Amino acid sequence: xxxxxxxxxxxxxxxxRIALADQGLxxxxxxxxxxxxxxxxxxxxxxxxxxxxxxxxxxxxxIACLRQQFKGIPVIILTAxxxxxxxxxxxxxxxxxxxxxxxxxxxLLARVRALARRSYGFQNEVIEIRGxxxxxPTRRVTVSARNVDLTVSEYALLETLMxxxxxxxTRRFLEERIFGAKENMSNSLDVHMGNLRRKIGDGxxxxxxxxxYVIDTVPIxxxxx
Numbered sequence: 001x002x003x004x005x006x007x008x009x010x011x012x013x014x015x016x017r018i019a020l021a022d023q024g025l026x027x028x029x030x031x032x033x034x035x036x037x038x039x040x041x042x043x044x045x046x047x048x049x050x051x052x053x054x055x056x057x058x059x060x061x062x063i064a065c066l067r068q069q070f071k072g073i074p075v076i077i078l079t080a081x082x083x084x085x086x087x088x089x090x091x092x093x094x095x096x097x098x099x100x101x102x103x104x105x106x107x108l109l110a111r112v113r114a115l116a117r118r119s120y121g122f123q124n125e126v127i128e129i130r131g132x133x134x135x136x137p138t139r140r141v142t143v144s145a146r147n148v149d150l151t152v153s154e155y156a157l158l159e160t161l162m163x164x165x166x167x168x169x170t171r172r173f174l175e176e177r178i179f180g181a182k183e184n185m186s187n188s189l190d191v192h193m194g195n196l197r198r199k200i201g202d203g204x205x206x207x208x209x210x211x212x213y214v215i216d217t218v219p220i221x222x223x224x225x
Contacts, residue, residue, distance in 0.1 A: 001116055001163075002026040002177065004045035006036045006062070007078065008055050012101070016049065016078075019105045020112070024139060024156060026177070033057040040070060047116060049108075052079040052090070060093055067094040074115045078103070113137060120163045127162050129217055132204055134162050143200050153178055153188075154196045161205060161215045170212040 003020055007013035008031040020027045028043055030036050033054045039045070048066065052059035059077070066073055074096045079086070082100035090098045097111050113125065113136055127134045131144045139155055141148040150158065156178050161169065175189050193213065197205055206214050 001046050001159075002028070002043060003047045003049060003112070004036065004039055004043065005029045005049045006033075006054065006059065007031065007049070007051045008053070009051070015105065016108065019109060023109060023112075024152060024159075025112075031055070033059070033062060036062060037065065040066070044070075045073060046119070047112065048073055048075045049112075050075055050077050050095070052077060052081060060089070063090070063093045063095055072119075074119050076108075076111060076115065078108070110137075116163075122163075129162060129165055129215060130204070130219065132162070132200060132215075134159060141200070148199050150196065150199060151192075153192045154199065157192055157196050158200070161213060165215050165217050168208045168211050168214045174212065 003025050005013060005016055005020070005027055007016060007029065010031075013029055013031065017027050017029045028039055028045065030039055031054075033056045036050075036054075040048075050059045050062060059079070063075060063077075066075060075094065076097040076099060077090045077095045078099050078101060079090070080101045081090075087098050087100075096115055099108060099111065117125070117136065125136050127136065133142045134140075136159075141150055141155065141158065157174065160174065160177050171189060178192070179188060193205065203219065204215055206216060208214060
């Protein structure tokens with residue numbers, strides 16, 4: 001998952017960035033409103049963590065922009081403004097969650113996971129498709145109760161596909177999600193996809209010729225893709 005972190009405090013921003021990255025999340029950290037607006041256009045994040053007190057403007061105006069142009073992106077406000085009126089204003093403006101500083105990182109991570117699950121239509125911490133299970137908080141993967149050890153890139157591939165089950169994901173989308181904006185990553189995607197398939201077994205990741213890959217919640221008969 002790609003997260004845009006908008007936080008001007010150096011220590012807090014760096015701590016949150018490291019904690020999110022340790023969870024295998026792709027974090028883009030900016031400290032100014034103008035940089036946040038630029039990143040919203042170029043990186044299209046899947047979740048936004050937003051501080052309200054930015055050096056070049058109030059974060060509340062960013063929420064308005066998000067709701068007008070990027071309606072579906074979940075937003076969690078991280079702020080020192082902790083009165084009831086502040087919280088109501090933030091949620092009424094369109095934020096999906098509100099966390100008052102100082103906060104415990106573990107609580108923030110739990111809220112990020114919960115919001116991510118809901119945004120993809122999952123209610124539980126375990127995503128299970130035809131015997132293939134992914135426990136999001138621990139990153140544990142099992143196939144028919146058998147543990148499967150994946151590399152960071154293999155796990156990111158699997159999580160991306162399972163979170164969007166039944167949707168065909170293009171090679172370009174997967175390359176950008178897993179490897180970032182680097183170029184000439186096609187061979188890397190093939191290598192990691194091959195290793196992932198070998199570890200979880202045949203029948204889960206289906207190739208759609210000329211387009212990309214998909215994990216189907218219901219098996220597709222041979223010859224369909």
